Amino acid sequence: MFHKATQKIVNELDPYGGTLIPATSPYFSDDFKPLHIIKKRKGTWFFTKDKYIPTSITLADILKDGKDLDIGLQTSNFSGYAETSSFYILGEVDASVCTVDAGVHASGGVADIISTVEMKKRVISEMMLLEATKDRKINRRHRFVKQLCNNTFHIILEVVETDRPCDLNSLFTAHAGVEVPTKIMKAKGGVNVALKQNLSFPAGTTIAFKVLKLRITEDDTLDTVWQEFQTYNCAASCYRKPEIPFTELTKLSKDVSQLFLNTFLQILGNSDNLPVLDTMLDQICEGFQPDLQVLGLMEDEDRACVEKLLDLLGIRKVDPPGQPLTLTPHQNEVIKTVNIFVQSLNELNPDTLPLLATNVEMKIISRQLKMLEKMEERFFICFAPEMQIDPAEETLESLALQFTESEFEITQGILEEFGFHLKSENTSISCEMHHRNEDMFCSIFVVLSVLKALDDQVKM
Known part of the structure; x- marks a missing residue:
């Protein structure tokens, strides 16, 4: 805000x-x-x-x-x-x-x-x-x-x-x-x-x-x-699919994955926490204790959410700011992933974040990611003329038809944010790209991928 x-x-x-x-x-x-x-x-x-x-x-x-x-x-x-x-x-x-x-x-x-x-x-x-x-x-x-x-x-x-x-x-x-x-x-x-x-x-x-x-x-x-x-x-101007370090997320226990997922859902509920987290995570990624004095300026609910994430990352609150951190390779990789996740959220319209959290509860992230891959193939990646696309594969339109009315509305609202218009008429689906926004596309891809990785760990 x-x-x-x-x-x-x-x-x-x-x-x-x-x-x-x-x-x-x-x-x-x-x-x-x-x-x-x-x-x-x-x-x-x-x-x-x-x-x-x-x-x-x-x-x-x-x-x-x-x-x-x-x-x-x-x-x-x-x-x-x-x-x-x-x-x-x-x-x-x-x-x-x-x-x-x-x-x-x-x-x-x-x-x-x-x-x-x-x-x-x-x-x-x-x-x-x-x-x-x-x-x-x-x-x-x-x-x-x-x-x-x-x-x-x-x-x-x-x-x-x-x-x-x-x-x-x-x-x-x-x-x-x-x-x-x-x-x-x-x-x-x-x-x-x-x-x-x-x-x-x-x-x-x-x-x-x-x-x-x-x-x-x-x-x-x-x-x-x-x-x-x-x-x-x-x-630098050519589109490149984001590479997300998922390996360490898959090593988290079911209980810890649930804690991370719940905390991320809270963050999606209040985008005002994102700049604070973004700054602190940048400080941590550079190997230094973040400045936690700002927590005293935040509202109780916001402060509790930030503190919860720092606890999960293993950041102790007793160390003075600017001091070198001693973290394990596993912690560093998890922090790197969380940092990419938070940076991606910061690129998105704050009004979209509650819709992303809804996806977790509606269990539709996997299908949405498949749709993003099809959009990537159609609008962002230039195939060589000799490359053949298997006609038996699911298309962007066939994937969209699998959504219920409420699922379609949520997905449609999210896609609008990065330039795509998904339209449903009777039993047909059409998808148009109104403007090309690679940064936004990559950000939404990262966010949904991280949420899915944690949700998959919880289900195991």
Whole structure:
């Protein structure tokens, strides 16, 4: 909900997508401030977007004489923002976590209400930064500097933050028209249901930021890096099926698999946990204890969900942030898989996540994955002319005809999110691709594959 709001605000402030980056979560706001070092992870062939991972380290921390570093910070009130938006969605459900039978229908709506946001901009001049640090040396013995592979790093040069407290509300409504057994919805057939989500964040919460790339020179001083221009890479633009490390998931016991599956269902019920988990998992994948102080800022239910997943991953809460972790190869592989799963969820529309959890309860993931494979063959993979397709194989349309009406509606709602329109007329099925979105296709494929792998372990 927060990331959705900051993306809208950034689109207004920076409509041409220049340099302003929307913040993903209010919980790491203190680390998204001027002069804080931020880790930039370049997009891969699967996750094409660059990621920015916050740290508690500032530029002053890595300088030998940085304690008295004083750089003029320019502050100005420059804009206000207010919006009420509502839009129609397909196949919505009430995302309250509970263990009851529930209803789902093919119509409903979501309204997001953002209170007026008064914002201020805090900026450090690049020229003043270089002037203030020109005679200061980098501490090569600092643990962060030791990890640098090319003597370059990024710092935050500018932030847009709230000037006063702000409220963000989301109203989720649905009419339960058919009965669907699911653990993450709370509804009975024939009744209206609604879910309200409220998020309040204080003055000084970072809405967006800009970064500057610096390099450490041979004499251990700082200099800026010229803007990098990305070259077109034909190989990188070609579709490649995601490779998911399933091996360690199949080694989990039935009870542990059930715990992971239940936790993932809870996460699907509240997408606001995803940016927090994404950041923590990135820190863990780099081999360091994540910053768990943000858990104290979260609501009790959200905090319990995040803590449950960290416990399953073997992350102890007693260790201070930034300390090296000692994990077994099995733990590392499970964490890697969970990280890919969470990153994939972050690529999807939050309104789709409850539908994905419904798939687990409806036992239709296997059939949906078969459909995705057929879509992959038809729309993404170019077959050589000599390749022959067996006419006896199931087609995309024949697989879709196997769904019941409610199963078809859920599947149809999910496919719409990544550009496919599945239409049923009488006893015939048609499938059209309105737009090609490989990132979204890969993400939905990963999410369904991980859920199926855990569900298969539970059934054993």
